[in-house]
Each structure stands twice: as structure tokens, then as C-alpha cells.
Amino acid sequence: MPRWPDPDTKSRSLYDRALNVLPGGVTRVAPWQPPYPVYAQSCKGAWITDVDGNQIFDLINNFASLIHGHAHPAIIDAVTAQLSHGTACTMPTEREVALAELLCERVPAFDKVRFCNSGTEAVMLAVKAARAFTGRPALAKVEGAYHGTYDHVEVSLDSRPENWGNDPNPVAFVAGTPKAVLDDTVILPFNQPEAAARIIREQGARLAAVLIDLMPIYTGCVPATPEFLKAITEAARATGAIVILDEVISFRFGYSGGQGVFGIEPDLTTLAKIIGGGFPVGAVAGKEKIMAVFDHRSGKPAVASTGTFTANMVTMTAGLVGMELMTEEAFDRLNALGDRTRSKLSDAVRRSQYPAQITGHGSIFKIHTHSRPVNDYRSAWSTPEELADLAALQAGLLRRGFLISTKGNGFLSTVMTEAELDSFVDAVEGELRILATQRLLA
Ligand SMILES: Cc1ncc(COP(=O)(O)O)c(C=O)c1O
Structure with missing residues (x-):
């Protein structure tokens, strides 16, 4: 499991070096998250190995560009x-x-x-x-x-x-x-x-x-x-x-x-x-x-x-x-995997008792940390508390070895399996249960 955000990782020391030469220490802001981003060593299929040797299941796929995962x-x-x-x-x-x-x-x-x-x-x-x-x-x-x-x-x-x-x-x-x-x-x-x-x-x-x-x-x-x-x-x-x-x-x-x-x-x-x-x-x-x-x-x-x-x-x-x-069959299989994942995520949300919801289409999903109906930019708008929960969810998933975007999005690839995605759904449920408990205690 990734040790991020521990202070003694190779990712941390790379980020300290980067701060000297790159504005904000990064070239792309999207994958940055406080206190430092995880640095990749290599990627293969659905998995990234980080510089500290951890395996991370990659649901970002270079922001939807790697439809066949890494290094097909x-x-x-x-x-x-x-x-x-x-x-x-x-x-x-x-x-x-x-x-x-x-x-x-x-x-x-x-x-x-x-x-x-x-x-x-x-x-x-x-x-x-x-x-x-x-x-x-x-x-x-x-x-x-x-x-x-x-x-x-x-x-x-x-x-x-x-x-x-x-x-x-x-x-x-x-x-x-x-x-x-x-x-x-x-x-x-x-x-x-x-x-x-x-x-x-x-x-x-x-x-x-x-x-x-x-x-x-x-x-x-x-x-x-x-x-x-x-x-x-x-x-x-x-x-x-x-x-x-x-x-x-x-x-x-x-x-x-x-x-x-x-x-x-x-x-x-x-x-x-x-x-x-x-x-x-x-x-x-x-x-x-x-x-x-x-x-x-x-x-x-x-x-x-x-x-x-x-x-x-x-x-x-x-x-x-x-x-x-990407034959017609490949698109059908990938979209079916997306439908299945969104449906399982929605079930996990219900079980967790946390007021989240899942949107998306095809091979794309988004986790919202509120349950108000979403139809456009304004109805998707989240309060600072909801955004804090989304950040905690994303960070918690990363610590469990699953990478989604900091905005809660995931993009599937053709090389992902149902079993891998089921493990991801379990991890989401686990994190949402923690958030639900924290809300009760607050
Ligand atoms: C809908 C849409 N249009 C345009 C772009 C810009 O593409 P690029 O990052 O290749 O410049 C993106 C990037 O994510 C996008 O999602």
C-alpha cells in the first residue's frame, strides 16, 4: 500500500527537488494533491508502480487517453x-x-x-x-x-x-x-x-x-x-x-x-x-x-x-x-464494464449510508459527495465541506492503492477486469463508511 503522505518517501524527496525548478513543483497541476504528488516509476496495463515500489490501480488512465491502459x-x-x-x-x-x-x-x-x-x-x-x-x-x-x-x-x-x-x-x-x-x-x-x-x-x-x-x-x-x-x-x-x-x-x-x-x-x-x-x-x-x-x-x-x-x-x-x-465489440465490452462499475458503485454508496451519488456514462464515472439531483454545472456545485470529503475520499483510496482524479472521476480501460473493479468498489465503500461515521460524530 502507498505510504503517501508520509514525510520519508522517495516521492516526497522528489517533490522537494522539483520545488526548486518547477513552479509549484509540478508540470501538470491535475495530478497534484497536498502535501505532495505520488511519483510514477513505471506503468503496465491497469497498474502504476510508484517510485517507492507501491502498486496503484490506475483509474485515471492519463485523463481518459489510455483506453488500452499502459504499455499495451x-x-x-x-x-x-x-x-x-x-x-x-x-x-x-x-x-x-x-x-x-x-x-x-x-x-x-x-x-x-x-x-x-x-x-x-x-x-x-x-x-x-x-x-x-x-x-x-x-x-x-x-x-x-x-x-x-x-x-x-x-x-x-x-x-x-x-x-x-x-x-x-x-x-x-x-x-x-x-x-x-x-x-x-x-x-x-x-x-x-x-x-x-x-x-x-x-x-x-x-x-x-x-x-x-x-x-x-x-x-x-x-x-x-x-x-x-x-x-x-x-x-x-x-x-x-x-x-x-x-x-x-x-x-x-x-x-x-x-x-x-x-x-x-x-x-x-x-x-x-x-x-x-x-x-x-x-x-x-x-x-x-x-x-x-x-x-x-x-x-x-x-x-x-x-x-x-x-x-x-x-x-x-x-x-x-x-x-x-477498438472494434465495435471492444467498445461494447468497455461500456458494459462502465455500466457495471457505476451500478456497483451506486450500491456501495447505498450500503455506506453516506449521501454520495455516482454519475457518468460509458466507461466514465464520477463520485459526488452530495446527493442533490445533478443536471448541470450549478446543480453539481459542492459546498466546501463536501469538497473536503471528496478530497478525503480520493486520498483514502490512494492510500488503499486506487487512483481516481481529485475531482472524483474515473476512466476505465479495456485491460481492466471485473475482479479489479470489484476491489475498487469495496475500497470506495470502505472510505464512504469512514466519512459517514465522521459525519455522525461531527
Ligand atoms: C473535453 C476536452 N477538450 C479538450 C481538452 C484538452 O485536451 P489536451 O489536454 O489534449 O490539450 C480536454 C482535456 O482533458 C478535454 O477533456
Whole structure:
């Protein structure tokens, strides 16, 4: 069992070194937790071995990107074979064509694909493409939805009761956000069809795009309702705005992505994570007439998109193998494992007598430390006491050898077994029972 947060671990001493050279001692903030993060030594399948030699069952899977867990043999073999033939070449490669073909064959809304190196970059390029195509400035996005770190899409990521307003206000997330960014960002309430459609219509011809995620992780991790999706896509189309579906995470919902499962046909889709087979990746895919903004052949393209490591040989190799392994049967099995895990977690919550709840879809779950109905960012909002309990739950699970995100999310992989997940459910029940007892004593 991990000895974190003991003061005499190798992780602790690495963090002390890191504090000298990295702001806050880390490069990524998400896996940090006080008093110090656990440092990984190696990873294989569903398991991480930390620098102190502990085994940790990894339910984060590099934030939903490792759909086959760590170091899947088929991906490692293909990448190892590729390494001696080069890693990145200025010239295009067959693998890049093959991965784009695979994506276009699977998803009806994809005529063309433009690769890049991250989901952030994909979302930025999709927004720029929408602006170039429509000649309009503004972007509509959902309150609390995370889409990476491009200026406009970060707005209202962490708005609070004291500043979020009735119709959601555009609230700066980053210090120094220019006013122009806020002026050109329109915030929609999630899963509120009438209000969201009205706000879109009010923007009229200013709106270049409506950016949506089928299940934004930070708006409570509940799926978009069919009514919400219908209302906002119809309103977007009525105003002439492009519908951008951010499938950076939800592409793991099915063989034709989340859009196949939820029955929505966006104009543009952003991808990343699972399509890179464990390596850095991003992509914009969509309808021919809009994707033409990236076409350089008549001179300067309307939207410049390039990047030194874009479509590099390693990512394209890993991505192709990883996606080929994701057959329709593989998606079905993974989603069934997700349904089973959420159902068992809900049973564990009931038995524990702690007022928690489980949300999610497909291979994703989230544990909430309150039992109020969750439908959107505001209803998912937790009190400081509930957040303290979530932190205690996450830390307790880590000490038992199970890693979920500090926000309570987990993302399953194809290499996980029912037995491993049952042990995880037992651990959650054990931690919730402790929290329930503490509440009684408080
Ligand atoms: C829905 C969504 N969009 C975009 C991004 C940004 O992707 P990346 O971290 O690859 O830049 C993320 C990252 O988690 C995401 O969840």
C-alpha cells in the first residue's frame, strides 16, 4: 500500500527537488494533491508502480487517453518497430493517411481530418475554422465545460455563485484575460434547452460557433439530454453558427464516437486522447466545405495550421493500432464494464449510508459527495465541506492503492477486469463508511 503522505518517501524527496525548478513543483497541476504528488516509476496495463515500489490501480488512465491502459503490447510492438525507422519526418506518411481513413470510415460527419498535437490545439483550430468560415467573431460554450486552455474556451470554467449571474455571465478564468475575449464568449447553461436556445438566438449573426461536449466532465459528468442537443443545434443552425462537438473525451463512447451514440451530426468535431494510442495528439474533423479552410492549395489557407511534431510517425503508428483494437465489440465490452462499475458503485454508496451519488456514462464515472439531483454545472456545485470529503475520499483510496482524479472521476480501460473493479468498489465503500461515521460524530 502507498505510504503517501508520509514525510520519508522517495516521492516526497522528489517533490522537494522539483520545488526548486518547477513552479509549484509540478508540470501538470491535475495530478497534484497536498502535501505532495505520488511519483510514477513505471506503468503496465491497469497498474502504476510508484517510485517507492507501491502498486496503484490506475483509474485515471492519463485523463481518459489510455483506453488500452499502459504499455499495451500491440501498441508497444508497433511503436518499437517504428522507432528504428524514424520518429518524426517532415514528409507525410502512410500511417497518417490510414488513421484519417479509419476515422472517416467510422464517423459519417467526417469528410476530412486535420491532425495536431493536443486537444487544446484541436479546439483552438476548430474555433478558428468556424470564425474563418462564417466571418463572425463570437463563440458560445457551456458554463463549467473544460475544452483545454485556448483563451475563449476557458471562460466560465470555474464561475461561482457570486459571479455566475442568472443567464450565465462570461467570467474570466485566467488573470489578465482581455475584455475582448469575454465580449466574444457567450455562456450557455448545460441541459437547459429553452434558455440555451434563447441565448444562442439572441446572439444572432455574431456567433461563429456553438461548442459542446456530450458529457462535460466538470458540469457534473451527466450526459446532455436529447432535448438540449436538439435545441442548441437547431438554434445554432438557425443563426448560421457552426456546431463544434468536442469529442476529446466522448469519442470513447462508441465506434462512431459519442456522436454515433447520441445521434448528433456536428459540422466540426475535435478529437485527441484515445486517437493517439498513448502519445500526444489532436485532430479536427468535419464536413468538406468547412474543412476547406485548412486547404492551402489555392495559396494561403484561410486558417494556418501546422506544427513541428504534427502527425509524427510515432503518434500515427500508436493511434492507428490503438484505434484498430477498438472494434465495435471492444467498445461494447468497455461500456458494459462502465455500466457495471457505476451500478456497483451506486450500491456501495447505498450500503455506506453516506449521501454520495455516482454519475457518468460509458466507461466514465464520477463520485459526488452530495446527493442533490445533478443536471448541470450549478446543480453539481459542492459546498466546501463536501469538497473536503471528496478530497478525503480520493486520498483514502490512494492510500488503499486506487487512483481516481481529485475531482472524483474515473476512466476505465479495456485491460481492466471485473475482479479489479470489484476491489475498487469495496475500497470506495470502505472510505464512504469512514466519512459517514465522521459525519455522525461531527
Ligand atoms: C473535453 C476536452 N477538450 C479538450 C481538452 C484538452 O485536451 P489536451 O489536454 O489534449 O490539450 C480536454 C482535456 O482533458 C478535454 O477533456
